[in-house]
Amino acid sequence: MANTVAGILVDRLVDWGVRTIFSLPGDGINGIFEALRTRSQEIQLIQVRHEEAAAFAACAYAKFSRRLGVCLATSGPGGIHLLNGLYDAKFDGQPVLAITGHTFHDLIGTHYQQDVDLDKLFMDVAAYNERVMGPDHVCNVVDEAVKTAISKRTVAHITIPKDIQDWSGDGARSKANIAKHSGDLYTDPLPLPPPALLEQAAQIINQGSKVAILAGRGCLTARNEVLELAEKLGAPIIKPLLGKAVVPDDHPYTTGGVGLLGTAPSQEALQECDTLILAGTSFPYMEFYPRPGQARAVQIDLDPARIGLRYPVEVGLVGQCWDVLRALLPLVRHKPHRDFLSRTQDKMRRWNELMAERGTRTDMPMKPQVIAHRLNDVLADDAIICCDTGTVTTWAARHIKIRGTMEFSASGTLATMACGLPYAVGAAVAHPGRQVVCFAGDGGFTMLMGELATMVKYRLPVKIIVIKNNVLGMIKWEQLALEGNPQYGVQLQPIDFAAFARACGADGYSVDDPAHVPDILRQAFRQQGPAVIEAVVDPSEPPLPGKITMEQAWHFAKALARGQKDRWEIIKTVVEDKVREVV
Template sequence: MAKQSAADILVERLLDWGVEVVFGMPGDGINGLMEALRKCSQRIQFIQVRHEEAAAFMACAYAKYSGRLGVCLATSGPGGIHLLNGLYDAKLDGQPVLALTGLQFHDLIGTSTQQDVELDKLFMDVAKFNARIMGAAHVENMVDVACRTALAYQGVSHLTFPVDLQSAPAERKGSKRNIPYHSSDEFARTARLPTRQDLEQAAAILNSGERIVILAGRGALGATDELLELAERLGAPIAKALLGKACVPDDSPYTTGPVGMLGSRPSQQALENCDTLLIVGSSFPYIEYYPAPGQARAVQIELDPARLGLRYPVEVGLIGDSARTLQELLPLLEYQEKRDFLERAQQGMEDWQALMRDRGTVRDTPMKPQVVAWELGRRLPDNAIVSCDSGTITTWFARQIPVKRGQMHSLSGTLASMANGLPYAIAAKIAHPDRPSVAFVGDGGLSMLMAELATCVKYQLDVKIVVIKNNSLGMIKWEQMVFLGNPEYGCELQPIDFVSVAKGFGVSAFHIEDPAACGATLERAFATDGPVLVEALVDPHEPPLPPSVDLKDAKHFAQALIKGQPNRKKIALTALSDKVRELI
């Protein structure tokens, strides 16, 4: 019987912490860890990826969709470096992830040997806990602290392990003060609640408001019932930050949908006209979309004290879990008899939804991207998990795919990284094998980590990938024009035949360019077993408009056309044309 190694202790301890899945790619800097995982393959699943960045994205998404610790693994040097983008996604969106990496032989570190990158130094910014394992007796303590820290502080922990020490004989006995088994794998989520005084002060502010808006984000995802009761009690519309899209369903009469540049007009109008703001579990980063400072009295519910007042000055900060805090707050709130502010928001939402329906059902050719999102949203079951990429695709995801109660929707929120969509959908399917998992992605984002189609095939994952193909880095193109008044430059993409590529991976594939056939093609894709890719060829000149276009943006847009924007005649006929004609 082979003697136990230090890497075996590490894997055993991960099992004690309830880890069931590790995403990663083998390499000679982690051979000891790979052998330990092989020996425990009946108890812990190793998902082999084609790029370490995808492993980190998957670990982040696994944490988002399961509520558990996500774990990723990479070899020394370049393998560990590749993890960083996905780990920053976890850091900025507050997800518990443990990254495991290898180092070269411990006695050659710092001598410019092959792949001699001191990853613990490199990971100093991304990780809340970051350590180098010094030997077998060090493993148990480090794994416990790393897992506990990631879960307690909702962030990234990193452990790096010299390759020769991984295979060293297991020895839990260390220094005289390092008593074996002294650390614990027990962890309790915070039971913190605001004080009674803070609750009463918050209630007094909310009870005195007449035009109250609730801004709900990622931290409110587990507080659906409480949010709906709160909105009814206060007569307050619920505007949603994108990471909080699924906190209340979009068919609720209390929500005005998303906020910000990708948001809805009713949400923007509610924030512009409110006198009271209640922020629940959100640090939505776009400060310009909040009420003007001093316009509204504000209360914030937030688990992380460091985020209180981060975006908007608040009078009372309630530190605690959103659902439990609202349960304590609700009995102190009076029923708001005046409903006109809510009713105006509801009428605005009816008009907005009609506009989204019109844009989602237009039969113009080239096909509009909104049509694909609209037809997809109509066909998603109540238990679907939808993962979106970054770019113009995010606009159509935010507006044209309504969230139903029971669904999960997520993306790279604060980092807004491209390439996350497919890895997210893979992780969703692994976390919830019985639920439909859909990746709604752009051609730019998908092409970055397209090799993960092989991961879908390797593990027979029934993931549906809908790629919006406009042969452009669309969001950058529009930002160049609308923000700066310059013609687009460097944004055109060499077209990729995604259908042929997908079939080359062994993935079933369909093509759509006729809007009249869009719905039926999506139904065929969903009825096909196994991973499926749908390539939707769309109008590359359809702009991701903000909720309202101000004259400054329209002026910049007109300047871009005058300076020689390619395809300016076609672009001038888009939804921006009315504003442009006011100026030229």
């Protein structure tokens, strides 16, 4: 193999255990592609149809494999396209390394073609951001980039001018740059809070009579510890969206999600608790937390900067959730009185009955809840669910039930559309033996729908549910309920997604009748390759929050009065839904 800068780069990635790169080729990275070609037995290239998808797939790969995700893009526009997916990784705390090309090293800054200064462009998104200057610079930069991405759970970026990629490895090493001084080894810090802080936290928890646990994505590997804590305290477990898989949804101690996508019992538990344990979460919507001063709070987080970010806490415990909880559990006393938990469980039983009733409705046009509810019948106990952003996130959060070792993720803090399909690419590559499902709306799906061809090319057997209502639903309801304005600019031109799937070489199905949903799902999930199930649903079904505020109701009524075109259908649907809740 030619010992070029690009070759040294790829060899160093292999040394770090990188086995997959998501990319779209371009002339600005031809040197790197040649190095990948000659090392194809050691590192797998997944060719996507858009660089944004490469970054999303790398983020999902990191989420579901718990290893470094890597994406590669050409100079100029290719690197620019990575940004949305990289911000998703940054906001959700995932280690992703982005590698980009650059124009010729001696034409940078001279208005040459694709002369975008990517190392400057990436200054905000990347915690480590460096331009490779030659063959003796590569290993140092790769080592720093990988260590930074993993240790800080964030994005690192390397850019290499296209001609430098082909330079020989016989560079002019500076005297200070001792060969092999940077190692390809990283060890996770495993801090534990001092005993005095653990005792103080336990004292606060032991004094509480109505304790609630808010368990986020930092607890995904701490299920047993979270359940043991809940059992000791008689505490309901409330799950932010990225913590959906912390405990099974049918466990008697959980009240499910929180926030606009959440459940009424979760919101009421937060409104009533006198003690709150925040574990591995920085759930951003502060209006859903207890009122400041209502509840004493203890927070567990790996990042000390996150302590007290959303809610005033008395004790902050820094470390991995499973480690901190193991240290805390012996200090926490068993609470014999379970009145708070019992009341919450009774509310949750009634909520689940309501969700089951909504998920089995036979109304026409079909309700979107039906397809999410029926999906549970065909999901494997270790399925991976990749959810896009929009009203579909509400249906997934409330109606798809986590059980066994299932995993779930979506774009959390960034809440970007278009993530669902490339997330499923990353998940399927990370776990080739597991069932992977993409749950997307027609708006998010069409943004990067070319990635269905990626699934066909690599025989990734992903099953894709497209909720088709021909409208950007979440934006429509935000215009109505949050702004008090009639909908505008949200209608979508219909697409036959089943026909599109077949055109790409996948199986395509369409269903608009609730009675046919079980059979269509079973038929699609029996297929060996990728399949698209287009579910045509009622565009007037609102993703109502678990608890509606007076302000939301007022804005909603104002929008209808100002001339919302389908206001009578909306009024009818909302009234029916609220009557069902009361009944």
